[in-house]
Amino acid sequence: TWSAVPAGPPDPILGVTEAFKADKDPRKINLGVGAYRDDNGKPYVLGSVKKAEAFLESTNPDKEYLPITGLPEFTKAAAKLAYGADSTPLTTNSVAVTQSISGTGALRIGGAFLSRFYPHSKTIYLPNPSWGNHTPIFRDSGLEVKTYRYFDKKTVGLDFAGLKEDLKSMPVGSIVLLHACAHNPTGVDPTPEQWTEISDLIQEKQLFPFFDMAYQGFASGNTTRDAFAVRHFVSSGQQIALSQSFAKNMGLYGERVGAFSLVTADPEEKARVESQLKIVVRPMYSNPPLHGARIASTILTKEELYKEWEGEVKLMADRIISMRDRLYDNLVSLSTPGEWGHIKSQIGMFSFTGLTQPQTKALAEKAHIYLTADGRISMAGLNGNNIDYFSESVSKVVKG
Ligand code: LMR
Helix, strand or coil, X not given: CCCCCCCCCCCCCHHHHHHHHHCCCCCCEECCCCCCECCCCCECCCHHHHHHHHHHHHCCCCCCCCCCCCCHXXXXXXXXXXXXXXXXXXXXXXXXXEEEEHHHHHHHXXXXXXXXXXXXXXXXXXXXXXXXXXHHHHHHCCCEEEEEECEECCCCEECHHHHHHHHHXXXXXXXXXXXXXXXCCCCCCCCHHHHHHHHHHHHHCCCEEEEEECCCCCCCCCHHHHCHHHHHHHHCCCCCEEEEECCXXXXXXXXXEEEEEEECCCHHHHHHHHHHHHHHHHHHHCCCCCHHHHHHHHHHHCHHHHHHXXXXXXXXXXXXXXHHHHHHHHHHHCCCCCCCHHHHHCCCCEEECCCCHHHHHHHHHHHCEXXXXXXXXXXXXXXXXXXXXXXXXHHHHHHC
C-alpha cells in the first residue's frame, strides 16, 4: 500500500537533535534546537514553575476536558501579558483568543482561520530567512507563502531598505508575518524607531500584520520591553493576529502552552470570531492540554510567582548574553578570520554565525558539534564547560 511513499528528509531543526543523540562522543554539543540549558548544560525547570506545580497539586485538581478555546484564566492572562492590561482591545473586550498547542499550534490555528475567513488575500509574506517551520505551517493551512527581504548578509544586520521596499510593493491586503522580538534564526530585530516606520507602512498599505511572539522576555530580559512592537501596532489602531508561546519564557517546552488571538472591532465581532475559532480547533484536536495552561496561568496571576518568574526570565536572558561576550572574546583572541561583532549584537536565543554549510558539516564530523545547516546556533547550548572547546573548534574550521 505504501510502496509509493518516498522517504522524507529529516526536520532541519529537530533532525539535528536526532543526529546529536546518535553521537556517543563525550565532547558532543547540541546547538540545534532552541531550548534553554543551564550553566551545566542541563534542561532548566524554573523555580516559579515548580512552585506553581506544588500549588496546583495542593488543590487536588481534576482531569476534566478544557473548553475548546482552553482555560479561560490562562487565555485572559496570556492576552494581558502580550497586549498590556490597559490596552484598548482588552479594556473594550475585543480580543478573540484561544489556547493553542504552543506557538506552532497558534500559528496553525491562525493560518487556518485566515485561510478560511480573511477576505483580502490568501498570501502570507515571511521574512527571509524565517523559522524553518513557518513555511510548512502556513502552506498546510492553505495559504500561499512568499517572502520579503529581512537579513543583509553583508552587514549581518537588518536589510531595512529592502524590507521597506518589499512592504511597499506587496499587493494591498496581503498578510505579513512579523517576529515580535528575538527574530529566529537571525537574532536581528528592528529598533523601536524602525518598528514605528514598519507599522506606518503596513497601515498605509493596508497589509495585515500577523505577529509570532515565541520569545517574549528573551530578547531584553523584560517581557514589557519585548512586547513593544505588538503594543505599538495595536495602539496605532491596527487589528493584528498574534501567536504566543510559553515554551521558551517559562521553559514549558513539552507542555505545549500557547495562545492565538485576533484583535477585533468590538465584543460582538469578537464573539463571532471566537465561535469560528472553536470550529477550526474542534476537528483538529478537540480541546487543548490542561496541565501547562494551569501552570502558566498560576504564574501569571499570582503576584509573588509572577515576580519570581520575571527574575528567572532575566536570568536566562543574561546567561545567554554572557555567553555571547565570551564567545566573541574567544574567537577574537584565537585570531579567527572574519568579523564577529554580530555575535554580541544579535538578540535572543540564537546567533546567526555566518558559518557555511561545509563548516557546519565539518563541526559535526570533526568536533561533534551540532547546529542547523544555516549556521544558526542556539546560544543557550553554550556554557562555562563547553564554550572554550566550541570556540576553538569554530576557529579551526574557519581557518580551514
Ligand atoms: C527552534 O527554532 O529551535 C525552536 O523554535 C524549536 C522548534 O520547534 O523548532
